[in-house]
Amino acid sequence: MRIDQAPEGGKFRATAAAALDGQVGTWGDADMLCVDLDGDGKIIASELGTGVGVIWTKEGRKALSDGSENEVIGGKKYTVITFGELVEAEGSTPSLSAGDNLYASANGIVDITPAVGDVYVGTVLYGGSRILVNMMGQKTVTVAGVAASGTLTIAEPVTTTDQFTIGTQQYTLLTTPVAAYDIAIGADEAATKVNIVAAINASGTAGVEYFAGTLAHPDVTAATFVADICTLTAKVNGTAGNAIVTAETGNELTHASNIFGAATLENGVDQVPAV
Numbered sequence: 001m002r003i004d005q006a007p008e009g010g011k012f013r014a015t016a017a018a019a020l021d022g023q024v025g026t027w028g029d030a031d032m033l034c035v036d037l038d039g040d041g042k043i044i045a046s047e048l049g050t051g052v053g054v055i056w057t058k059e060g061r062k063a064l065s066d067g068s069e070n071e072v073i074g075g076k077k078y079t080v081i082t083f084g085e086l087v088e089a090e091g092s093t094p095s096l097s098a099g100d101n102l103y104a105s106a107n108g109i110v111d112i113t114p115a116v117g118d119v120y121v122g123t124v125l126y127g128g129s130r131i132l133v134n135m136m137g138q139k140t141v142t143v144a145g146v147a148a149s150g151t152l153t154i155a156e157p158v159t160t161t162d163q164f165t166i167g168t169q170q171y172t173l174l175t176t177p178v179a180a181y182d183i184a185i186g187a188d189e190a191a192t193k194v195n196i197v198a199a200i201n202a203s204g205t206a207g208v209e210y211f212a213g214t215l216a217h218p219d220v221t222a223a224t225f226v227a228d229i230c231t232l233t234a235k236v237n238g239t240a241g242n243a244i245v246t247a248e249t250g251n252e253l254t255h256a257s258n259i260f261g262a263a264t265l266e267n268g269v270d271q272v273p274a275v
Contacts, residue, residue, distance in 0.1 A: 148241025
């Protein structure tokens with residue numbers, strides 16, 4: 001639907017609630033605030049999945065051309081946009097193109113990159129100097145985040161009593177395991193790598209590759225070594241996995257080529273709303 005086909009250009013008026021005093025939202029040279037309406041027709045701050053539009057605060061107390069952010073003032077009437085048109089917005093940051101999805105945070109900041117807790121407010125229908133946005137404001141879809149990961153490199157034979165820690169669990173490499181979380185040193189380097197993965201995942205044969213009673217690691221899984229590298233992946237997606245320790249401890253890993261890629265797992269990303 002084109003903006004000129006929507007009632008009053010796709011806009012309707014509402015009164016700002018007192019709690020919105022001083023709130024602003026920005027989009028390049030156009031200032032916007034994601035909003036919802038209460039039963040009295042007052043504008044309230046948007047909550048996840050309930051925002052019905054944005055305030056285009058060009059109609060606020062300050063001129064849009066003065067370069068400052070316009071504040072929403074409690075009790076003042078504003079136009080709430082369902083089909084919004086941003087004029088002369090080709091210089092906005094970030095730039096907008098047809099098909100871009102817009103997201104707003106609770107404080108009204110609008111962006112094309114969603115963060116946790118943001119709400120989807122609309123999609124750009126076409127770009128250029130006059131950007132038309134269909135302000136849907138009701139739709140959120142959760143997509144999974146990214147699990148943190150890291151690497152363990154075993155490039156040389158290990159030494160008996162070598163130790164390493166993943167999370168809070170310490171592992172000890174021994175010719176003959178004597179306690180839970182002891183890993184058997186194999187007949188060669190390749191066999192030892194198999195045993196390390198088996199111990200972390202509690203796969204293979206308990207009592208052979210590792211001491212019986214060893215449980216699967218609660219926080220990570222270990223992939224089969226590819227050449228000298230084993231990839232460790234957090235079991236739960238999100239930034240919390242970035243705190244999982246990967247370190248040499250106790251007697252450490254004797255050979256300098258046997259080492260973790262970092263002190264913790266890395267690159268975990270929390271889930272975000274998307275369309």
